Each structure stands twice: as C-alpha cells, then as structure tokens.
Amino acid sequence: MTQSFPIRTLGLVGGGVIGSGWAARALAHGLDVVAFDPAPGAEDALRAAVANAWPALERTGLAQGAGRDRLRFxxxxxxxxxxxxxxxxxxxxxxxxxxxxxxxxxxxxxPGTVIASSSSGLLPSRIQADCRHPERVVIGHPFNPVYLLPLVEIVPGELTSRDVVERAAGFYRSIGMRPLKIRKEIEGYLSDRLQEAMWREALHLVDQGVATTEDIDDAIIYGPGLRYAFMGTCLTFHLAGGEGGMAHMLDQFGPALKLPWTKLEAPELTRELHDRMVEGTAVQADGRTVKELERWRDDCLVRLIEVLAPLRHERRAESADPVAP
Structure with missing residues (x-):
C-alpha cells in the first residue's frame, strides 16, 4: 500500500459530537473536509458544531488557508x-x-486510502472482518472535544498492516494530535478502561449516598485531576513513595489494594440512581445550555493547554535522544 502525505481531504462518515470534532480540527489545520450523515438536519447541526468550536481554535492558532468554508456535505x-x-x-x-x-x-x-474508526471500545478485528482490504482499517479513537484534546488511540486489528498504523499516526500528528499506539487489541482500549473504572466507582458513591455528583467532580478537579494533567497516574504514585519511589510506594501501600475501597462491577442503574445523576448534574449546570458549557469547557482547556505547552516541550526535549554533532 502506498500513499503520499500530506492528506488534503479528510472524509467523515458520521457528523455527531465526534464527527464534528474531527471536522473542526481538520478544518483548523487547513484541510478540506467532506462529510456525510443520514440523520435529518445533519448538515446544519455539523456546521453549527464547527462554528461553536471555532473561537477556541482561533485562540490556539489556525493553519494558513484554514476556513469553515472548506467543509462540504x-x-x-x-x-x-x-x-x-x-x-x-x-x-x-x-x-x-x-x-x-x-x-x-x-x-x-x-487503493491505499487509510480507513479509521472512531470506535471507543469495539475490537478492530471484528469490525474490519467484512472489508475486502481489512489491512487498511484501524481504530483511531479520539477524545471529546476532538478539536482540542490531542490524544488519539491507534488500535490495529489482526489484519491491519504495520504500514497503515504508521501512516495513521503520521496523519494524526500532522493535525496536532498525540497518537498512542495500543500494543495489544483489547475491548475499551486504554484510556476508556481507566475512565470507566472511575465512572463505576462514582456511580456506587452516588448510589450509596456517600457523595453528590458535584462532590465527585470536586474530588477530582481540586485533587488528582491537577496532577493528572501533566504527570498521569503511575508517575504520581512513584512520587508518593518518596525517595524510594514506586518500589517503596508498592511495599507500603500495596496491602491496601486488598481492602474493599473500590467496586469492580457497576451498580444497577435504578430509576433512583438515574434521577440522582440527572438532577445532580442539572444543579451543576446551573441553567447553562450544553453549548454554553462547551464554550466554557473549551476556554478552560485552551488556558490549560497554553500553560502546559512549554512544560511538555521541555519534557520532550529532556527525553529526546542526544544528537550527534
């Protein structure tokens, strides 16, 4: 399979929250976008979503020639x-x-066109099975909002070629993303499995009356969430071990893993729990529409990205292999 970069036209099948996010990111990076969605009113909804994302993209910087007029339905x-x-x-x-x-x-x-699915958990080997050329099909799982969050998980199926994985990664890098190649095919991939574990625990805590939805969010926002933004989970726990690092942390706190602090299975989604989650988040939204909350979220993310960008640049520079003179 051969195909030369750069990609000039991104094709989108499906224009909902994720599809519109891909459209906004691609347009901001100077690509043409051609999209299709069979839902009634899909074109108007797609264009409105891109328009709602555009102010944040203008702040982060548009590529030369970027424009919303390069979207065609x-x-x-x-x-x-x-x-x-x-x-x-x-x-x-x-x-x-x-x-x-x-x-x-x-x-x-x-021939040679890479086909990626934004699936958030299905096995690529199964969804590529009916294709005549399954070797060019790969998972490219992004995170919402796609136009701001750089992570994209690349998951190959059993028949996906190594070349396609590399070309997909190259394309995603070209539109400002951080491709993460998943080493082994697994349902839910990597990030969603971690998020789902926290989500299940949050549902249990609300169901048992231990916390409200706002308590749950505050517990992350003002605590581990700040560290996760630049350090992640494993390095955070490495520091928790003091001078002894991860080895000391595991020796000291390892036995606590046997304590009944977490529940692996999700609670039954009863009508009462359903209503608690809906009512709790409605209070948190405080009358703001989803579009208004999206713009507020985007403003927060842009500010955070601006703060973290030089720190991540320093980290990459420090970890880079020395260049021979």
Whole structure:
C-alpha cells in the first residue's frame, strides 16, 4: 500500500459530537473536509458544531488557508469514500453498523486510502472482518472535544498492516494530535478502561449516598485531576513513595489494594440512581445550555493547554535522544 502525505481531504462518515470534532480540527489545520450523515438536519447541526468550536481554535492558532468554508456535505457514504484521502468513520457504537459501513467505505475508496474508526471500545478485528482490504482499517479513537484534546488511540486489528498504523499516526500528528499506539487489541482500549473504572466507582458513591455528583467532580478537579494533567497516574504514585519511589510506594501501600475501597462491577442503574445523576448534574449546570458549557469547557482547556505547552516541550526535549554533532 502506498500513499503520499500530506492528506488534503479528510472524509467523515458520521457528523455527531465526534464527527464534528474531527471536522473542526481538520478544518483548523487547513484541510478540506467532506462529510456525510443520514440523520435529518445533519448538515446544519455539523456546521453549527464547527462554528461553536471555532473561537477556541482561533485562540490556539489556525493553519494558513484554514476556513469553515472548506467543509462540504456529501450525498452518500460512497461519495465521501471516493473523494477522501483519509476516512474517519464516526457511527454509533454498534458492531453490526460499523462492520457494514466500513465495508461500504472500503469498497469505494482508492487503493491505499487509510480507513479509521472512531470506535471507543469495539475490537478492530471484528469490525474490519467484512472489508475486502481489512489491512487498511484501524481504530483511531479520539477524545471529546476532538478539536482540542490531542490524544488519539491507534488500535490495529489482526489484519491491519504495520504500514497503515504508521501512516495513521503520521496523519494524526500532522493535525496536532498525540497518537498512542495500543500494543495489544483489547475491548475499551486504554484510556476508556481507566475512565470507566472511575465512572463505576462514582456511580456506587452516588448510589450509596456517600457523595453528590458535584462532590465527585470536586474530588477530582481540586485533587488528582491537577496532577493528572501533566504527570498521569503511575508517575504520581512513584512520587508518593518518596525517595524510594514506586518500589517503596508498592511495599507500603500495596496491602491496601486488598481492602474493599473500590467496586469492580457497576451498580444497577435504578430509576433512583438515574434521577440522582440527572438532577445532580442539572444543579451543576446551573441553567447553562450544553453549548454554553462547551464554550466554557473549551476556554478552560485552551488556558490549560497554553500553560502546559512549554512544560511538555521541555519534557520532550529532556527525553529526546542526544544528537550527534
């Protein structure tokens, strides 16, 4: 399989929250975007979502020639497949639907075009199974909002070629992302498995009356969340061991892992728990619409990114291999 970079046209199948996020990021990096979504009013919703994201993207910096007018809405999946240099599928998380769509995209794409799915947990080996060229199908799992958060998990299936993984990573880097290649195919991949563990525990705490939704969020915002933004989990616990590092931390706190502090299984989603979660987050939203909250979230993320950018640059420079004179 051969294909030269740079990618000029990103094809999107599915224009919801994730699809519109891909559109906004690609447009901000000076690409053309051709998209299709069969839902009624999909084009207007997609353009509105991109418009809502644009102020944050203007603050972070637009590429030369970037513009919302470079978004075109197609009439079919086949039209997207025929015109795109790289296709990102963003359909609902249903294996049967994704298998059918990926096969349809594969049938219409030019030879060598990479096809990525934004799936957040399905096994790539299963959803690529009906494609004539499964070797060019890979998972490219982003995080919301796609246009600001740089992480994208790349998960190959059993039949995905190594070349496609590298080319997908190269494309994502070209639009300002941080590709993370998952070493072994697994449901839920990496980040979502970590998030889901915390989410299950949060539901238990609310269900048992230990905390409100706001308590849960404050427990992260003002504590570990600040460290997670630049240090993550493992390095944080390494420091928790003092001069002895991770070895001392495991020796000292390892026995606590046997204590019943967490629950692995999610609680039953009863109507009472459902209502507590809905009512709690409504109080937190304090009358603000989702669009208003998105713009507030984007402003917070942009400020955080601006603060962390030089620190991450220093970290990369320190960890880089020395260059021979």
């Amino acid at each position: 197609a009439r079919s999946v086949a039209e997207v497949a025929a015109e795109a240099d790289f296709v990102q599928e963003n359909a609902p998380e249903r294996e049967d639907l994704k298998r059918r769509l990926l096969a349809e995209i594969d049938a219409g794409c030019a």
